[in-house]
Amino acid sequence: MAIAYELQCRECGKRYENAPLSICEACFSPLEVQCDLEAARKDFTREKIAQGPDSMWRYKALLPVPEEYVGPTPSGWTPLLRAPRLAKRIGANNLYIKNDAVCTPTLSFKDRVVSVALAAAQTFGFDTVGCSSTGNLANAVAAHAARLGFKTYILVPADLEPAKILNTQVYGAKLVRIDGNYDHVNRLCSQIADRYNWGFVNVNLRPYYAEGSKTVGYEIAEQLGWRLPDNIVCPMAGGSLITKIKKAFKELVELGLVEDKEVRFFGAQATGCSPISVAVKTGADHIEPQKPNTIARSLAIGNPADGVYAARAIRNSGGWAEDVSDVEIVSAIQELAETEGVFTETAGGVTTAVTARLYAHGRIKPDELTVSVITGNGLKTTDALAGVYEVEEPVRPRLTDFEAYFERQKATLGIEELEAIAGGASVR
Ligand SMILES: *Cc1c(COP(=O)(O)O)cnc(C)c1O
Numbered sequence: 276m277a278i279a280y281e282l283q284c285r286e287c288g289k290r291y292e293n294a295p296l297s298i299c300e301a302c303f304s305p306l307e308v309q310c311d312l313e314a315a316r317k318d319f320t321r322e323k324i325a326q327g328p329d330s331m332w333r334y335k336a337l338l339p340v341p342e343e344y345v346g347p348t349p350s351g352w353t354p355l356l357r358a359p360r361l362a363k364r365i366g367a368n369n370l371y372i373k374n375d376a377v378c379t380p381t382l383s384f385k386d387r388v389v390s391v392a393l394a395a396a397q398t399f400g401f402d403t404v405g406c407s408s409t410g411n412l413a414n415a416v417a418a419h420a421a422r423l424g425f426k427t428y429i430l431v432p433a434d435l436e437p438a439k440i441l442n443t444q445v446y447g448a449k450l451v452r453i454d455g456n457y458d459h460v461n462r463l464c465s466q467i468a469d470r471y472n473w474g475f476v477n478v479n480l481r482p483y484y485a486e487g488s489k490t491v492g493y494e495i496a497e498q499l500g501w502r503l504p505d506n507i508v509c510p511m512a513g514g515s516l517i518t519k520i521k522k523a524f525k526e527l528v529e530l531g532l533v534e535d536k537e538v539r540f541f542g543a544q545a546t547g548c549s550p551i552s553v554a555v556k557t558g559a560d561h562i563e564p565q566k567p568n569t570i571a572r573s574l575a576i577g578n579p580a581d582g583v584y585a586a587r588a589i590r591n592s593g594g595w596a597e598d599v600s601d602v603e604i605v606s607a608i609q610e611l612a613e614t615e616g617v618f619t620e621t622a623g624g625v626t627t628a629v630t631a632r633l634y635a636h637g638r639i640k641p642d643e644l645t646v647s648v649i650t651g652n653g654l655k656t657t658d659a660l661a662g663v664y665e666v667e668e669p670v671r672p673r674l675t676d677f678e679a680y681f682e683r684q685k686a687t688l689g690i691e692e693l694e695a696i697a698g699g700a701s702v703r
């Protein structure tokens with residue numbers, strides 16, 4: 276390969292020069308970026324990466340951007356947190372969370388994919404970019420496009436959460452609400468991209484977009500001290516992220532940055548939109564599309580573009596997939612916040628609830644090193660918690676009033692909590 280990266284068909288292997296193209300002309304299968312690993316070998320070393328910026332751009336040598344490209348936005352390099360208190364609750368003993376709830380600038384892992392997609396949009400000379408989105412992608416495209424000076428059209432299902440609509444419009448992007456679900460929106464975007472010659476990050480720029488997700492995998496390995504975990508638990512919408520974390524690990528092994536090891540991949544979906552988890556559970560090699568009905572709207576893709584590949588990646592790794600109800604999603608959001616101080620959106624509730632179930636069912640053993648991938652921030656889906664917390668009457672600003680309030684409170688507490696308040700002294 277003379278150039279650092281190019282497109283290749285996932286099924287027939289036909290190669291294409293870099294272009295805004297996502298489907299093979301010969302067999303209509305999806306195209307994928309292949310980076311020239313040998314050419315990257317000299318720059319993609321532990322030492323050079325460590326000298327790079329504290330952002331996803333430290334892995335630039337294996338991202339499809341021009342060699343001299345300087346990423347204008349420092350997304351990525353989010354914390355990998357040990358999660359001992361959550362672990363204790365769910366019967367785990369070696370659990371981490373990769374916290375992309377604090378990915379900047381728009382608080383979801385979509386900042387990573389958009390960073391790479393818009394670099395490609397610049398290379399191809401587009402002046403207008405856009406996307407079809409279940410919310411987080413809209414926010415990320417709007418923010419990154421503002422910084423790069425693109426005109427932006429973003430198409431979303433009409434029932435999107437208000438916070439995600441506002442978080443798109445504030446950047447000056449044109450937001451078009453479509454009277455339909457994500458799958459309708461996506462189909463329309465393909466037609467618009469052709470008709471107007473716009474760069475749609477998850478349509479004609481999709482192969483480049485998808486590579487951005489690899490940085491989640493690189494970071495997990497580097498943050499674990501350049502080793503791979505035993506298990507990854509990952510939410511799935513289109514099914515791209517989970518396959519790209521796997522690809523990232525494979526590249527790291529091939530380049531000798533980590534020791535080879537079998538990593539099991541576990542996919543997480545909401546039961547109200549679970550086409551990939553159903554395929555994994557039934558052993559089907561095709562995806563039966565669904566009509567989404569769940570509060571986890573960022574994962575509500577009924578006909579996932581990479582669903583078949585995600586299901587295959589999971590099965591070939593010896594992993595599994597699960598799906599959880601909306602009620603379980605809400606409790607898991609609370610559980611993660613209460614135990615680890617991480618407020619995630621509904622997608623993170625899905626991942627956390629599925630992680631708990633995988634331990635409960637013995638699919639993951641307590642001592643295995645497991646990373647649960649938290650992909651988005653709870654501030655964007657506060658409506659999922661509407662009515663969960665009661666708003667109490669205000670207390671007058673006097674100590675005696677607070678004392679009276681506190682006595683009333685105590686009546687609602689258990690013995691253990693009361694003893695903690697009393698500093699161990701008996702309060703009975
Ligand atoms: C888009 C998204 C996902 C899933 O990504 P895919 O690559 O489409 O599977 C997961 N979590 C959040 C918060 C997202 O916005």
Ligand SMILES: [Zn+2]
Pocket residue numbers: 284285286287288289299300301302303304
């Ligand atoms: Zn092909």
